[in-house]
Amino acid sequence: MTRDWLADTRTSYDADARGYAEKVRGLLEQSPYLRGGLSIFAELVRDAGGGPVADVGCGPGHVTRHLADRGVDAFGIDLAPEMVALARRDHPDLRFEVGTMTDLDLADGSIAGLLAFWSVIHVPDHAVPGVFAEFHRVLRPGGPLLVGFHVGDGTRTTTQGYTGRAIHVESHRRRPGQVSDWLRAAGFGIEAELLTDPDAERPGAMIFARTQAQS
Template identity: 60%
Template sequence: MNADGWLADTRSSYDTVAVSYADQLRGALAGTPYLRAALELFAGMIHTAGGGPVADVGCGPGHVTAHLHGLGVDAFGIDLSPAMIDVARRDHPDLRFEVGSMTDLNLADASVTALLAFWSLIHVPDDAIPAVFGHFRRVVRPGGPLLLGFHIGDESRLKTEGYGGHPMKVHVHHRQPVQVTAWLRDAGFTVEAQWLLGLDGHIPGAVLFAHRQS
């Protein structure tokens, strides 16, 4: 799978579902206390680090970006889908959102205090993850915190429909935390904690806390 192909498919798929996706995700954090707790802990780490800009990479409609902002974090969002960014700007006009790809982040070196990728790595193929994590390390300041969320599993499947029945063409990759942890360490991050979520549910998830090594 070449980079241009999966990136184009992901962009067009989320352009198609942007409005319905935002409608379904609006208020979703209210029913997920463990994710809210993770974000609150992450916000506390950012405040301890002295504050500063925080990138929500793969922000979608911006609901997590806005939640972090409500916790006193100077968060801004980046997403591959222009339509998703339009929705984020519509729903959160006081926040900063921009179109961009985690495979080639248009951010200066060491320009953000922290970075968040909440279930936005699930469409990135395995062979592209090391480069993505390399960009994460490049843009985060030394010692800065990183928070990742992703599906747990050993499979990849093609998603052809979603969020109101709209057509999509994206691969959804489920990964084991040990593999994601290894990629992070290879990229120059120290992994601090791992939370496992919904282990008895249909699709369990994991949250990893890490920080960039100096």
């Protein structure tokens, strides 16, 4: 039987929202590289004129908070209603909406920047080009994009959440070159790739890209 990956991801993060929020609490404070990547992104948004920035797959909203505290007009979107409920509870002054990156409820060219921090990891290969096309559609010309993901090969299936509850979520590890190729094909120019923990079992990568400005 073919599983519905979007439904699996939604129900898994709904079930594990509290466990995940606990796991990532304080993570940014411990990682100068993640904070550095977000600072660069905030600067790129500012230099491009500022405006609303979507944190897509925002989880409990800690990264949205981090950007907002640095002057970015950030709002969050997440597939899992329980995640959005937690984000609203913990950051009542920020805006969070339920939605999917496969079909964003945003007008063409309506946002100044888009962040997808370790959220595209749950999108299977065949659906990534469509997701990056959505990112390109909603960003205004010259708008910066930051994508963070696990580096490597293959897919892991997680069947137990951080609080021990049964879940079923797939995480796809990828080579930065593959992700950049998908982004170029969607109309992005690649500006930088940052590899973190290169010697670890599961390195991370952040790719900075931008929609091509209209001539």
